[in-house]
Each structure stands twice: as C-alpha cells, then as structure tokens.
Amino acid sequence: MINRREFLVGSVFGLTVSDALALARRPNLPAVASAKAGAKSCILVWLNGGPSHLETFDLKPEAPSEIRGEFKPARTPLDGVRVCEHLPRIAKLLDRCTVIRSLTSPEGNHDRASHHLLTGYRPTPALVYPSMGSVAAKEFGVGTTLPHYITIPTASQYAGAGYLTGAFEPFAVNSDPSRDFKVKDLEAPVGDDRVERRRAMLAAVDRLSTAVEAVPARDSFVEQAFGLVTSKEARAAFDLMREDPKARQRYGTSRIGQSCLLARRLVEAGARFVTVNDEGWDTHNDISKRLAGTFHQGKVMYRGKLPDLDEAVSALLEDLEARGLLESTLVVVMGEFGRTPKLNPVGGRDHWPRANSALLAGGGVKRGAVVGQTDAHGELPAERPIAPEDLVATIYHLLGIDVGREHRTESGRPIRVLDGGELVREALA
Amino acid sequence: MILLLALAAASQDIDFTNDVLPHLTRLGCNAGTCHGAATGQKGFKLSLLGYDPEWDYAAISRELRGRRIDRAEPDRSLLLRKPTRQLKHGGGKVMTEDSEPYRALLAWIRADAPFRAARPVDLVRIEAVPGKVTAFYSDGSLRDVTRLALMTSNDDAVADHDGTVRAAGETSIMVRYGGHVAAVKVGKAFGPPAPPAPRRNRIDDFVNEKLSKFGLEAAPPCDDATFLRRSMLDAVGAIPSPDEVLRIDGDRDRLVDALLARPEFQDHWGSLWAQALGAKSPAFQGWIQSRVREPYDETVRRLLVRETYLYAERNDPKVLAETVGQAFLGSRWMCAQCHNHPFEKFSRRNYYEMTSFFARVRVREGRVELESRGELELDGKPVLPPFGSSPDRREDLARWLTGSDAFARAAANRVWATLMGRGLVEPVDDMRASNPPTHPELLDALAAEFRKDFSLPRLVGLVMKSAAYARKCGKGDAFYAARAAKPLDGRVLAGAIARATGGEYMADAALVSGETLARTLHLMNGRDLNGLLRADTVETLYVRVLSRRPTAEERAHFSGTDEEYLKDLFWALLNSREFGTNH
C-alpha cells in the first residue's frame, strides 16, 4: 500500500499537479482505518411512503381484528420469529439477517421523516444535511470510473448531498430497469481517439480562459464523466442485457426486482452506495389489495408490493451470497416510518413514526438477530427503542466511516458526520 | 393551562421566568437536542428554549408528584443532583455546585419554588451590543443578562459564539434571552482601509463604504464583451448573437435600457418569479410573466384576492400562509407550527393567526369561494386573524402585506440576489432580526426606491447600472469586491446552446436538474448537441459560443483546420467552464 503523503511529496517531479490530484483522490485507502473489516458497499432498498410494519416484519396476530389486518404470519428459521405470509422467500432467509422492530421517531411527515432516516439528523431550517450516500461518496472519494453514489431510478430529495454540494450528489440512472433500460449519455457519440482529443481540448479551453476560476463541483463532474465514458467496465455495469436471463428472472420482472439486480451489478463494479428507490408504500387505503395484490377469477390483476419485494430482496441476498459479495455488501431495507396500528375507515393505515421496522443483512451484520420489540398493538417500542440516528450510526460503523469526522459547510461551519446516535450493537456480528 | 397561585415567597422576589428559566436555556437543558426535543428526554420534557414558562414550571415542580424538586431538603433535588452528575445524567455534567446557575436554582427551591414573584415584572425587550446584553422590564428596571443570554454565531468561521472574531470578515451573533431575539454584528477588516472604488450611482456609495472599511480592494470593471454577455443573461436570459458581440459600442447604460425594454425581459423575470412562487401551471406562469412590468404591489394584491392560481395549487391554509410568508415577506414561518420560532419573535399563536387569513378559502370549479366554516384551531379554540374587518379577510391581509416594510425589502433583496449572485440577506427567504443584512442602509435605500412605484424593471436597471454590478469576476468576492460567478440555470443553458449552434436544442430533464453529473454527461455525450456541431473558424467559434474574440494565445493553441478538429473545438467550447457560467 502506498502511503499517500509520501507519494504526493514525490509527485512534484514528473507528474502534473492535476494528475497527482487525480491519483490522490483514488480510493485505495479507506478514509479511516476501521477496527473491523466490515462492509465495502451498501445497497439501500428505500421503501418510499412508509411501509406498514404490521404487514411486513412486525405482525401482531393476537391483536384485535381492527389492528392485526388481514395477513397471517409465516414461520422463519428463527424460533418464534414470524414475518408476513406474503414475504415467504425473505422469511426463509431470515437466519441470515437482522430485523429491527423498534425503530421510533416523532416525525410523522414524509419529508421530515425521510430526511431523518437518510441523514441521521432532524431537519432544520438552517441546513440540509447530506444523506448517507453522499457522506460515503465524500469519505471514499467520489469515484473516477463508476460514480460511488448511485440511485435507481431517481433520488428522493433527502437522498442528496445537502451542504456537501454538487460533487457528492447521487448519480440517478433516470430510467426504469424493468422497461427498456438505458442510462442516457454514457457513450460518447464519437470514437475513442476523438474523445481523447476532446478531453485535451476542453482542458485547454478551460486553462486558457481567464474568465472564471476553477469550479470544484463541475470540474469533478467532468472528470467523472470522462471516467465513465472511457471505462468499458463501468458502462458494462449499467448494461442489464449482459446479465444471464435466468438471473434476471430470479429477481422478478418488477421495477424493484430489476433495480435490485442493477444495484448488485453496480456494487460488483465498484460503486459504494446504491439506493433503490421503490415507490408506492404510502398505503392510506386498501392496504391488503395494494400490498398483496388483487385477483379476478384466478388471474392476477395486480401483483402487489409485497410479492415483488419478496422476490427482489431474496434474489439479491442469495445472489450476493453466491458471488461471495454478501460479506462486503451491507443491505438495508426500510422506509421512513411505520403505519397506524388501527386500520382506518378506508382499509388503510396512516403515518405512524413511533414504530417502524428495518431489515439488515450482509456487511458485518449479525445473522439471525431480532432487535427490539413493539408493544401488543405495534404502537410503541416496548423494548430497546432505536432512533433513526442510532441506525445511521450503525450503518456508518459498518461502512467504516468515522462519525466524528467534521465536514465544512459553504460558510465554513464544521459539522460532524453524525451528532449523537448510539450503535445498535445487537445488530453487529 | 391551570391557574397557579401567586405564592408570596417569604423572603425574596424570585421569579421562575426571569430568574430560573434563563439558566436552563443558557445551560442548554431546553435545547432541541435535549429536554426541549419534541418528546423530551427520559420522560422529562421542557418547552424549546423556554418559550412556555408555565409548562416548564409544571414539568419541574408538579409532574410525577413533584419528584424533581425536594422542598424539605432542597440540595437533594433531582433538578440539582442530575445536572451536577451526582446522579446518572444522560446529558452529562452541565454545571458544578459552586456555579451561578446552581445557586440560583437552589435559592429558588429554598424559596419554595414560586412561579411568580410577589411583585411580578415582565421582560419587555433586550438590547445587545458587543460584550453586553441588557434586559428591560415592565417596571422600568433593567438587568445585565450577558452571562445568561444564549449566543450563537451565524458563521463560526468568522467569529465564535461569544463574539470573539477569528478571521477577517463580518457576521452576526444571534442573542436570545427570555423569548426575545437580537443580533450583534462583529467583524474584522481584511487589511488597512482600501482606496475608494469607482462609483456610478448611489448603490456604489453603500457598497464602496463597506469595502473601504474592511480593507478590500475592488476588482476592476469587466470588459465590454463580458458586460454584454452578463447583462443579457441577467436581463433576458440569453447570450448575445455574434452580431451583437461584434458591434459593442461601450455605452453600457443604453445597453441596459434597451435590454429592459425587450419582451424577453418579461419572459425571463416572469420565469424567475414563477420559480420563487413554485407556480406549476403554465397559465399561472403566463400570468406572472404578463405582470412583470406592472406595479409589483398591485400584482401581489391581485394574486391574493382576485386570482385563483395560487389557491388552485395549494389548498391548505398552512401551506398558503407559509408560501406567502416566504415569497413576499422573506420569512420562514414553518418552524412556528409546533413551537415558538426559535430564531425570531414569532410565536405559535402568531403562526396560526397568519394562517387564519386563509382559513375558509376553497377553490371550487375554478373559482375561489369563501366558506362560512373552517376556522383553524389552536389548543381546541378557534383562531382569528389579528386585525382586519373586511368580509374577505384576504383583502385585509393584502393591504397589510403590501404596505409593510418587509414586503419591499424582501422583493428588493431578491432582485439584488438574482443580479449580484448573493442577497444582502441570505437565505433570501429567511429575513429576520437575528439574520441582519450585510448592508442594512443599502437594503433600506433599495426598498425605499422600490416603494416609489414598485416598478421591477426600474429597480433592475438601477442595480445593473451600478459599478458594483460591473466588476470583474474573481475569488475575493466578499462584500461584492468582485463579481461572483454562478452556473447557468438549465433552461437558460439550453437556450444558449440553441443560440450558439443556431439549431434547436431542448431543455432536457438532465439539464434542468441543476449542476449534476447527469447534466455534464448530457452535454458531453448527448447526440442532439453532437449533431448541431459545425466547423467554423476559431474566431467565429469563440464569438458564437463564448461571446468574445479569442486571445492570441487561444488562437495560437487551436491551430487545426480540418472539419472534425473544428467540430471538436466547438464541442469543447460548449462544454467549457466559461460557457456554463454567468461570469
């Protein structure tokens, strides 16, 4: 391993400054040496809208009917631990995961709750905080071939870089992986030699111009863009057609399924934080139909969110394990809050941030653990309440990111990566 | 809330609100990260920064059978033992036994923890100067509360929270005490007083005074080509044509007037206002554009009272009030929805009162209707507007709004921010006493000028004709010593590409997303842009794209002549930093 400082001293001779800078930014070394080698990357499956904990990982079959809903619990390899019957494949894999059932927060508004869980900070008017992915991109170096922080297909507004600005915004693929997937503008419209010439010309134009000083965000994008354009491996990662059709099928033809497949490919190619953004979990009405699907005369009219999730996440976990990537990839499945224990008059549930569940696997997460419990009706944590910042602290820990590190805002104010938040040790292997 | 007896403390005039609560605020007990959080900590909840003294009093002295204070053995009270860490305390050791807050709390408990003093006084206002904060009370008395006031630096790169200046520059220290807020400016010059900078109009008097005071030398004026491009981008959102570049005559004031008279001025500034308002429908955006040359106050009045556009897009009174506050008064009221605004003298009640102007307003079939029911409630009781008696209370709101000081100031600040790259108050929708303008007299003068006729073009022209507007771009842009460069907005960028290539170029989603990797990739690899490239001389390419002639060095460097080479140069210019920036 090259010691970075020594290398830079030597770089005065024989290398241009910008080359040296480019090399210095290459993420050969972790930002902070972590005590334990945990995850190298993270795949966050973000269930936008707030998935009902009572219909996913925290069923209450003994509660009165107006609370327990229509779904039955299914057994898992863990004694006494049951999850929703419509997640049978995930259920079988539960001995490889940690389920947290006692996430709790007072924020019942989508925006505020999303911000809290994605950044670890309560939202304030003064500042937009950077999401975990942006912090990871900053810590690991932005990535000169594949962008380090990628979202599929787009990012929620709280999954951005906040005060870290431009260079650490996520790269959104902006295309549905399950339908004619194409990431725009990854291939140059001219041959390799012209690309090289264009690169040199652009550098010259910028250098010779005296109009504007260097603009760090844009300059970094130009570098990243050229990196993508000139790296066949990076572009190949985005090409779903290269995947074995059988493998594609295992993930399911749904959007979330193909997005999880893409996430695996990206992580394999070196991306460090990939978010799969899945919509449709804000089930204020008809929860059973929306989650488990509808049938008419034996035919499936609408598949439902749960079967798609089940197929996608189970395929992802199995695939990562088969490729030997599960140890180094942290998988997190969660949404911004849980939902009201009492069903509302239109058969749905409304926002309920006081109880929420999350599923974690891989990357140094304990296998077969269940952390925390809610009370009999799934209203409040009965045991081991875990705040969003605690979960975020744990994710950072697994990724080897030092939460005490300070970043500076545009006005120069130092802010810690995370303020407060206790590690959820029960989730660590 | 319950009634509390005014207990006459036998020996002292100790008052909970004036003598105890400030200590709790100062020590951080009721901060949003501790017991002032929405759910408190470990079952003990205080109001955020002490905005509700009655609640706090009950929580400390009455809750859980009064366990937190020990009236028989005051020094064994939990209220004292936990923060001094004689007992486990999640918040750590917050004070020591020989400190002033400890003594104050102990004395209060010893006096049997009264809420009000025998002769109660109320805090009327606070005054802050560097090093001293004074509190003024209803009986005419005053107190030095410097040690008790909560002080926060708006920029701790420049000054610490106690006001000690660390670096050259200027910032404000926000001072909070007893629910009141004040600001103190502190700063340090960058060097000895600088020679006076060039002056073109009154605006420069204010800007130059500050530059001189802070020892900042103004950047020289930009050249004509730069001024042409900059003023066109700012006024009409477009880059100059090659013809316009080659025929510059150097009369900048006349150029500005001509630009303001163009119809594109309305389109461009209309779009900017529409963005600030979050206007979604094309009809709404079109209406705003049509009103750009009309008096601004009249436009706002019509928007609030006559037109349905605003109400059709927002049907919640709270959202309406917040939008109006942010867009027209530069105020963020959202914080006060749940507790008194932490940075401003604006209580929860004020929030609901402002919102009540929009209660009972509904949009039905494209018309705004006033219902007879639907008042907002606070703590179970209906809230009515704080003033006005018209049957349509929005008339009262519109009259008050357009006549208020803040209205003209907020608008002037936004115009300034758009043209100069940085508002006199930043963020532009967060104007409050604790976030003062960098140039208060300038903002007052601009607002006064605007108030004369509320003409947007006239105000824009005033700023564009100043020397401050015309400076060269540079890194040292503090206090407008140099021009701050800004990336081009997506829509404007697309228009500029179309103009430079002479072809059709649509504003793609990737462009509009702002400065992102997606935008860079699109510009770099987009087939549509690539298809618009044509070969031309180096001279022509620079004039078309960068709106200036190439320097001798540039001419010498780009010496190739074959078609592909020149197309690639065209490409490089379109992707350049200079092209993508308004400098």
Add this chain to the structure above:
Amino acid sequence: MIAALLSISAIAWDGEHVYVARPGGVDVYREGKLLRTIASRQPILGLSVHGRRLAEAGGRAGEKGEVRIWEGERLLRTVEAHSDLIYRVVWSGDGKTLYTAGGDKRIGVIEVESGKVDYLEGHTGPVLALAVRDDLLVSGSADRTIRVWKDGKLLRAIHNHWDGVHALAFSRDGKYLASGSADRTVRIWQPEIGRLVRIIREHEGAVLDLAWTDRHLVSACADGKVRLISPDGVRIERVLEGHGDWVNAVCPAGDSLFSGAASGPLRSWGNVTK
C-alpha cells in the same frame, strides 16, 4: 403551619385519623386537630392504612425507595425496596403483604412479617398507580399501560390510554376498575377481561388520583378540580373547585371527602354524598 410549604402528595383515613403526606413528613389529624407529625427528611408519596397500621412510602428520587410501617406511634418496620422513589403503596386484603409502585418500573411485593421483597417486572416506565382486590393486583404506569396480575403472573396488559396512567381504583363491590391518566380521561373497566366500559373526558388536566365512595367515583385533576362522577360513569354530578393547583390526592372519609393539592391547605368537603 406555613401554607407555602404544603404540597400534599397523599392522604389516608383509618376511620379515626386523617394522615396527610407533605414535605417534611406525615401530619396526623383527629377530629380536625393536628395530633402529631411523623417526621421524614425524604419525600413521602404513598400512604395506605390497614386496621391500625399505616404504611408510608417514598424514598429518594433517582436513588432508592423506602417503606415504613407504623402501628400508632410505634415504628414496626422499615423496608428498603426499589432503586427509585415509590409512588404508591397498597396493603393486601389480609394485611400480610404490601405492594409498592416503583419509579424503577417495578412493582414491589413485600412480605410484611419478614420484610422480604420480591418484584414484578414488565412495565417499561415508572409505575404510578396500584389497586388491589383480593386476588387481583392492577398497576398503572407512565408507559401508558394497565397491567393486571394474578398470583404473581401477568394476566393481561391493557394498552388503551394514550398517556401515562396515574391512578387506579376498584369500585366498592370490586366489579369495576377505574383508571385515570395524563391523557385527561378516566376509564372504567372490567379488569378480568380487559373490557372498556366507559370513558369520561371533560377533565382539563391529567387525572392524578381516583377514589370510590358509596355514591360516586371521585377524580383529582391537575386542572385544580375535584369531580364527583356518577358511578355508571355517565355524568359528572359535581365539580369541587377551590384548589388553585394540581390536586394530587383525594380520600373519602365517611360522609366527607378530603383533597390535597401541590400547594395550599388540605380541603375537606362535607356532605358531598348527598
């Protein structure tokens, strides 16, 4: 007696004496006159009488709980229990056991003869209320639940109040249980099956204490008022005003009623049952 120092936390009546717990100790009255004061440097929050015996409980906030058992002026026993203040103490029907509600989230079961202490665990917040009816023990907590215990085991947990449960009381015939909460309601239950029978609102503050008389269910509220509720829970028949502060305790005494608040003197309300 300095009015200012009075902050009554509990009241008990043994048929002859009225016991009033306040900072400094427990005042003992008979026929309206102060007989003596049981001094205590620690706060006393709970009182309970059984025949001639008085149990008073309190302790030190954040540190420990303590119960003292008196017979007349004789101190029979002092028991240390819990790692935080004790909020309530209740005698079992046969006088052999004392139950204590602890700020440490536990319920103490004290064998009076030996002084042995066992604990019932399960609440996730301080235990604030207790009620006993031969076989059943019911507890209420800041964790918003009511727990019904039988033979040392949890029979059922009732999650219904949406804020802490501060008061519990069994009706005279033992059929109903009333609960009072910081959610400003009084609820009436059939405790074995956990069935909610009635909700009484109209309180403008936390309900801090409850007691049944022959004719009423009496509530003590933080809004400074004592309310006499019809036994079927349908109507509030009378509102007794006068305390200007949180009413912490209410205690029936024959035809009259005593109540005490966080400040101000002890109040007695005669003839309230008429």
